[in-house]
Amino acid sequence: MRSFLKLLLLTGALTTLSALHAVAAESRPNIVFFLSDDQPLRAMSHVDPWFHTPNMDRLAEEGVVFENGFVESSVCAVSRASIMLGQQNARHLIQSFDVPISAEQMEKSFPVLLRKAGYRTAMLGKFAVGHTRYAPKELCLPAEHFDLWYGFLQSPSYAQMVDGEKRYLTSVMEEKAIRFIEETPKDQPFMVYMCLPEPHGQGGPGGPWNYRDPHFEIPAPDGPPPVLETMTEAAYHQLPEAIRTSKNNKIVGRPAETYTKYMETVRDYTARSDLAIGRIRAALEAQGLADNTVIIFASDNGSMWGAHGIAGKWNMYEESIRVPMMIYDPRLPKSLSGTRSQPALNIDLTATVMDVAGVPAPHMDGISLMPILKDPAAQGREDWYYLHDVYSRGKGKLPNCEGVRNERWKYIHYRDTDPIQEELFDLQNDPKEMNDLATGPEYAELLNKLRARNAAYKAYFDKAAGGRKPYRGPVEEKKPVLKKGAGGEQMLDSPLSLGRGNLFVSFLAQRAAGGALKVEFSNQKKQVRLGVAVDADGTVTPKGAGVMTASAPSLFQANTAYRVVLKFSNNGKTGGAVTRVKLFPAAGALPSDPNGIDWDVSTTGGKTGVTQDRVLLKPLAGTVVLDELRVGRNWADIR
């Protein structure tokens, strides 16, 4: 506590000093937006003294604390997309780890709008919207939209190699951010989006999860980690089936040491991210910028950490959706600092940034919190809509749900359950959410009101989405897949040893092209055994033995996926020849564009250029005949 006071006194001195240096009274404020990762509200020492977060505490002391700060979807990728866009996920529909912010959406993201308005912008740390395995790099890692980019995909390693040296990621982020602040011309405002990777877990023993900043030490905790009241078997067994069968793994009942070790780890990491806040603030003070820099601190989602006996987030319980949320605006009188009870959402922080910068953003669902900062009695949201409905390739089912929360009541509706599962909690009398009232007859009327409110929100956003549907997995997964053979080679869906085999290929036409597609396949020696060309009118010209029928689109449209089925037979013979298949636009159809046409055959992630799929057909012998070739937009049309 003494060091906390000392820090406050020191800050006072620095603030006075920097006030003397203050230039340009009428300049737009700078913005530093700290976003931590998976940090529940309780992981700050002014909330739970077991933790060690002096700089978060100092922000809470000097700024405004939103004690009812929530995320409208509790998972990294979705919450971060919502923050970037200031929109609810029910509108932007980025509801998968595969989906990036589109180029069009990016134009209306807060950093891009700020940059257009003259701000110098930096993004550092975990960006985590979209993945380069499934979407273009320029969307998943949109470096060109920032003046300084040091961003990463999902869960970057805490250990980073920088100039041949193993460094702790946040240390590197701090250095880069501070240099950025120092180098920004004094007459230009800046925005630093500092996406701290802590305290998110990163895997098992030996993994980066275990890499700590070697230059950082914190005092040992006073005793064992606090155990939440709801971390009991009884609380776990009360959970609806939708949660118990989900990725929200049961952790109650495991050895106490497991919980202790986990909590000590997240305590350490939270303290390390806290240090970053202190270092950046010190740099602002040293540069004489502290009095004109608005600081925001929040987390992208909470974490159960044993509440109700489970781990993870995603669900709509308080520990999952409630996050630290603080805003420090040094331009406001000190008398306005303190707590606010009005609900504040992650997307409201985005709207607040736009308000601070004076940039209009009517397309955002977020509401600026500045009126509440300036007037503690200002009206806040009456209620708000939660939605977590995410497609994930990962193991374990995410507990998809939606619901409405107001000051007193919380209604949760689990999607995709049969029969429908619902929960109703009285947060005033049951803040730990231990008594589900959804089946109580005396709550039937209230339940219906909340159901209607939930339905109204859903209808509103469905309309806003304008018929667009969220991504629910790649189409390729629904088609017959090429199976791995015993030797590891890709096989046809039915072995050619039986005399027949079908090859399914899909590709994305990246530019428009005349309607011709050419297929060749060859044996190990790359001798062309048979090729076909499909012309715009659907005519198939064989170049070799075989009889084919085919229909081709008259024009391949740009950015459009096409499906191809090639039906082979080998006259019933078996053997060991390996065949390579190439799929490319027929030469006669190539436009005069000297760059040709780029074909990306998605089954192999083929290179750009003209050729492309490589599939091993095995076993294969003698003459292989392409009996049939079909081209279309949908598998259903050509199967």
Ligand SMILES: [Ca+2]
């Ligand atoms: Ca997160």
